[in-house]
Amino acid sequence: MTGSFQRSKHQAPAITGSYQSLHQQQVLLMLLTCVMMLFGTAVVDGKPPNIVFIVADDLGWNDVGFHNPTMITPNIDKLANMGVKLNQSYVQPVCSPSRHAFMTGYYPWKAGLQHMVIWDDQNVCSPLNLTFLSEHLQTAGYATHAIGKWHLGFCSWNCTPQYRGFDSFYGYLNGRSDYYTHTEQGFLDFRDGYNVVWDQAGQYSTHLYAEKAESIISKHNVCQPLFLYLPYQSVHEPLQVPPEYEALYPNVKTPDRRTFSGMVTALDAAIGRVISALQKKGLYDDTMFFFTPDNGGWVTQGGNNWPLRGSKITIWEGGTRVASFISGPRLKKTGYTYNGLFHAVDWHSTILSAAGLKSDPHLDSIDQWEAMQHGQEGPRTEFIYNLDDVEPATQGHAGIRVGDYKLLAGNVGMYNGWYPPDEVYTEGNIQRLDVDMNTGNLSYYKLFNLKDDPYEYTNLADVMPDKVRELVERMEKYHAQMVPAKNPPSSPGANPKYFGNVWSPGWCKEPMT
Numbered sequence: 001m002t003g004s005f006q007r008s009k010h011q012a013p014a015i016t017g018s019y020q021s022l023h024q025q026q027v028l029l030m031l032l033t034c035v036m037m038l039f040g041t042a043v044v045d046g047k048p049p050n051i052v053f054i055v056a057d058d059l060g061w062n063d064v065g066f067h068n069p070t071m072i073t074p075n076i077d078k079l080a081n082m083g084v085k086l087n088q089s090y091v092q093p094v095c096s097p098s099r100h101a102f103m104t105g106y107y108p109w110k111a112g113l114q115h116m117v118i119w120d121d122q123n124v125c126s127p128l129n130l131t132f133l134s135e136h137l138q139t140a141g142y143a144t145h146a147i148g149k150w151h152l153g154f155c156s157w158n159c160t161p162q163y164r165g166f167d168s169f170y171g172y173l174n175g176r177s178d179y180y181t182h183t184e185q186g187f188l189d190f191r192d193g194y195n196v197v198w199d200q201a202g203q204y205s206t207h208l209y210a211e212k213a214e215s216i217i218s219k220h221n222v223c224q225p226l227f228l229y230l231p232y233q234s235v236h237e238p239l240q241v242p243p244e245y246e247a248l249y250p251n252v253k254t255p256d257r258r259t260f261s262g263m264v265t266a267l268d269a270a271i272g273r274v275i276s277a278l279q280k281k282g283l284y285d286d287t288m289f290f291f292t293p294d295n296g297g298w299v300t301q302g303g304n305n306w307p308l309r310g311s312k313i314t315i316w317e318g319g320t321r322v323a324s325f326i327s328g329p330r331l332k333k334t335g336y337t338y339n340g341l342f343h344a345v346d347w348h349s350t351i352l353s354a355a356g357l358k359s360d361p362h363l364d365s366i367d368q369w370e371a372m373q374h375g376q377e378g379p380r381t382e383f384i385y386n387l388d389d390v391e392p393a394t395q396g397h398a399g400i401r402v403g404d405y406k407l408l409a410g411n412v413g414m415y416n417g418w419y420p421p422d423e424v425y426t427e428g429n430i431q432r433l434d435v436d437m438n439t440g441n442l443s444y445y446k447l448f449n450l451k452d453d454p455y456e457y458t459n460l461a462d463v464m465p466d467k468v469r470e471l472v473e474r475m476e477k478y479h480a481q482m483v484p485a486k487n488p489p490s491s492p493g494a495n496p497k498y499f500g501n502v503w504s505p506g507w508c509k510e511p512m513t
């Protein structure tokens with residue numbers, strides 16, 4: 001990375017030029033808004049909107065009611081139906097890379113985060129010289145709060161939420177946690193700010209996150225815009241849910257799918273509680289909601305992407321194309337489906353734009369707020385699915401989308417088939433199923449026309465060699481910008497036994513760069 005982003009995280013973010021002027025204007029507008037509120041005068045257009053950014057973990061294309069009516073998600077569906085559904089919204093195939101893209105606006109393969117995820121004991125985090133979305137909003141006067149799963153690295157305190165633009169954090173730092181014990185590998189991973197939460201064992205995390213959101217909203221100063229980042233634990237495995245939610249799906253025959261479906265509805269209920277809290281506080285009418293999963297559903301853990309091909313961990317459409325939407329009063333056109341290409345990096349600039357801020361023009365992120373707001377044609381024409389040279393690259397070596405065409409190169413990993421819902425899928429039988437299914441030509445290059453073949457049934461590589469060469473050359477230009485994957489071995493110093501049996505930061509001086 002070069003340019004203005006080469007700075008220490010110990011320094012405050014610099015505010016210069018037009019950004020500084022815009023920031024000053026927003027502060028004055030907030031002061032004016034508060035004065036007018038005291039006199040009972042409503043102000044909407046002049047005040048930055050409140051922002052709720054919801055990230056659902058491992059939620060598949062077929063796991064929401066607005067794609068699959070058998071799923072009970074009334075709150076999600078209402079927001080989606082009254083807003084703008086993103087029909088071609090893409091993320092990375094696993095958790096950490098997508099979250100990095102959301103926060104920084106940079107492709108993860110430009111930061112060395114393209115190979116799988118940041119594991120519990122790796123001295124890696126999203127690079128400290130990059131400015132997070134939360135930092136930009138905090139600098140512009142927003143109250144910023146994060147609730148849920150971090151998974152962007154924590155070996156150094158500098159990697160953690162309150163050093164990266166959040167006023168508060170409530171949740172866990174790793175990529176996985178038990179919903180009731182709040183432990184991972186037998187060690188506690190639950191924090192309220194810098195403090196370890198010891199007294200919530202037995203309480204379902206999704207409920208706890210809803211309670212925390214309600215508390216933050218109820219105490220919020222209405223004269224200040226609110227940024228609430230909700231990277232929910234749901235619906236990542238382990239498959240756990242209170243029985244009353246699972247009981248809502250008596251017709252689902254597969255136990256894992258039934259539990260998973262209950263988890264989706266519990267997530268929806270938590271979102272409903274956030275909506276109610278905003279309404280009670282008088283904030284709802286000027287709140288923008290942004291919703292995305294971090295990757296597709298994991299077919300061996302109850303998730304489902306039908307009729308898309310593949311699963312989480314792959315760069316098939318089922319691993320990367322997700323059910324996203326935006327909703328709220330600042331949209332000029334609503335109740336429609338946006339068909340423009342949208343990538344995980346674009347959330348960064350698009351959310352900033354919705355807040356009245358401009359992003360760095362050197363980012364990979366493209367501001368799509370204007371196009372979405374008015375129902376215009378989207379500005380993105382291409383993106384990279386992933387670039388990963390580490391062997392074995394189980395999430396796929398490389399993939400690119402240009403217009404209607406998608407090219408995959410190298411190993412695409414497991415989960416190569418199409419998986420209908422409510423069937424038993426295990427790591428063992430997946431391979432047999434994929435052999436039985438018509439998976440097509442699994443040659444080194446795989447080319448698909450996603451406009452005509454959105455489910456990736458027909459590999460065109462052999463009949464369109466010129467298009468393959470064109471996309472290979474285009475992808476090689478991106479590959480020249482790639483940072484080698486940061487995949488260090490486990491660090492013994494990360495062992496929670498050195499921190500009172502709690503997963504804790506502070507065991508590396510600086511994360512790997």
